[in-house]
Amino acid sequence: MTTAPDHPEDEALAPATRLVSAGRAPEWTGTATHPGAVVNPPVWRASTHLYPDMAALHAGPSGNADGRFFYGRRGAPTQWALAEALTGLEPGAAESGGGTMLYPSGVAALAGALLAVLRPGDVLLMTDNAYEPTRTMARGLLKEFGITTRWFAPCDLAAYEAAFCDKTRCVLLESPGSLTIEVQDVPRMAAIARDRGAISVLDNTWASPLGFAALAHGVDISVMSLTKHVGGHSDLMMGSASAGERWYAKLRRRAQSLGQVVSPDDASLALRGLRTMGLRLERETASALMIAQWLDARPEVAQVLCPMLPGSPGHALWRRDFTGGCGLFSFVLKRGTAEARDALIDALSLFGIGYSWGGFESLATPVDPAPMRSTGAWPLPGMDAADRFGVRLSIGLEDAGDLIADLKRGLAAWSSAQ
């Protein structure tokens, strides 16, 4: 067989198989009997879709359905294939008549989700370790639209419950969270939100649906920056939001009214990245765990913040709820200075210095969450107040031994810069 199965989203198939077959519907790749059948949905560039006759044009406006040609802003097979593939990977989305919307960045996806559910006068509860631009959106755009945001300490369930009021319409969770990588009790928090009549939105970029089945754990809308693991090659920006039928319909309406569309070239790159995402995540997780264990034993390191590492904060919840990890984690140095930390990062030759993560190449960035947190959770509970300088690593596909040797040079530079 040279073509994909007719039902690539078949729940009976394991995730590894779905990563290969998803989104390759015969009407997008050509059928086995078609001389031009191909493996990948081609890049389908179009603003105008031509109608064969007036009868077809008259039928057009009622054709605002998924997977139907209408106008470029509604996408074409390349984008539909990616959206369908992502829906197929999210347990609970396809079965409930839901789907996935694509956005030009992860931040656009978060905006799309929040603007789909929030109205003026509503209160949004946001985890204090949310990605910084998500916080900025709350303080700026959402505030200007009459939406109030309250932050809660990421893992404090009592504070979370106490923060609800009768105007709380939505909760934004992010687990593991940005920079400090805390794992939240998402099933519990989503259930509490539902009991209080609030919608739960999870930024699931770290785990992807391969590592955490958000909708199956009770989350209403699962958002991902596809820029990270799905793209996987540090050369494209995109985001997604997946949901069951009810919230998917609202996401879709809001995205269409905001004119959101992604290019077929980028969708094609994201699909290409998706095919190897499972392999990359497995390798990055294994290397990250080795490196985290090595760092944990170093005298220069006060704390390793890596959910896959036994003994690390969040490990128990990660083991309970997750089916995979990734290469992104942080560590905190013992005492020291900001200059010594700069020396550490500058001494690394295999780690690039730059934002983003989830690419095939390793990156290192400083972690200084204090100025951007509202609940004062840095240093983290249980940490020595003198240990303030963190480093975030995004582990790529290099040999883990080479990366450890590089970090050894970095720690030597840290020590001599004291």
Ligand SMILES: *Cc1c(COP(=O)(O)O)cnc(C)c1O
């Ligand atoms: C990078 C990131 C985003 C934003 O994604 P972009 O594609 O860069 O807009 C959102 N959430 C998390 C957790 C991220 O790391």
